[in-house]
Amino acid sequence: MSHEQVLEFAGKCPIAMEAACKKLGFAWKGYDTAHEQYVRKYEGYAIRPPGFYYDVVVDMDGKIRADEDDTKHDVKKQQQIKDFRIAYYEAVAEAKAEAEGGTITRTVLENGAIEIDIEIGGGTTELGNEPPKFGGTSAPTL
């Protein structure tokens, strides 16, 4: 008998999930209304990290549903799930920075948490720091 394990997560963007899989070398299986996992079926997005017996499904509530045979006692597989979740959030941050023209700074804090700082539009509109305006008395230099 195999049991499911529900792991905390809140991911809902398939593009970021696919990006995380690509970064980590996990198989990306996309959306299905009935991804099979042992005898269970889930609607959501499935991934398959290397070495897993079953697909791991991110359900429509954003929870991760894995099989206990994969994740309950295997530290390496537990780490793969952690890596996926972190890579997902990093992919969301990277997409935001790219869309807004921002820059990313990544810091690992003392407690092991990861802080991602996305700076958008910094330092360009202060007085005396504006870009030159053309169309005045002198022509722009090319």
Place this chain on the structure above:
Amino acid sequence: MGYHIKMTIAPDGSTCETVVEGLAGPGCQDVTRDIESKCGQRLSHKHTAEFATKNEPDLKLDLDND
């Protein structure tokens, strides 16, 4: 003047808390709505000192306006 979006991912990757700093005005919700929808976490918005002193001079400089 720009703004920062700070995402703090738990060591096990289970949660991601997002805070926006330095963003003033009603448009801040629009800017962060997409991250909120992808990460499932409620955002807090800390407005800049400049914003606070212009609009609410008696309030603290850091305002949590969730």
